[in-house]
Amino acid sequence: MKSSRSRSRSKNSRNRSPNSNTGGSVVNRVFDSSGPEGKVRGTPQQIIDKYNQLARDAQLSGDRVATENFQQHAEHYLRLLSEAQRELDARREEQERQNRERQAERDRQAERDRERDRERAQREENEAPSDPGEAPQPDVVEPSDRSTLVDTPESQPKPKPPRTRKPRNKPAPKADAAEQAPVADTAEDKGSAPEAAE
Secondary structure, three states: OHHHHHHHHHHHHHHOOHHHOOHHHHHHOOEEEEEOOEEEEEOHHHHHHHHHHHHHHHHHHOOHHHHHHHHHHHHHHHHHHHHHHHHHHHHHHHHHHHHHHHHHHHHHHHHHHHHHHHHHHHHHHHHOOOOHHHOOOOOOOOOOOOOOOOOOOOOOOOOOOOOOOOOOOOOOOOOOHHHHOOOOOOHHHHHHHHHHHO
């Protein structure tokens, strides 16, 4: 039973191609490394550290073959880690470049919008007359004879009450007697006037 489970697990891991892993998942991914002294489990950096420690121990014990073997295992994971790091750096640089391009495009669009606003304001300033009387006036619609509206008492203008003059309180100035006498224009008046004087 146990062997069938381990077979199915290893089968699933074989189906994943090494190229399908992204750089970020390789850096943090946990590996099972089968080394000369058994399995070493951990992230690539942990496995590198473990194999380097085993290589130092083998060197101190005088086993040059084991030392070389551990160093080769460490080098394999070091290459794997550096490749993943290069992919991460390349992806980061590409993302930064795209961000810079997007920001530059946004800046260009904002500058175009500001220029368009300045041109519109300049046009409006040039078209607007300085005297309000010269400004274009709204069209006045003359009422047609055939109005579809029904005249209601509320819409009729209210008649204004007649205006009455208030009497003045000032007395009229008194005129001289000569001014008050009527001037005679007729011949009869002229003839009768001297006689009256006699």
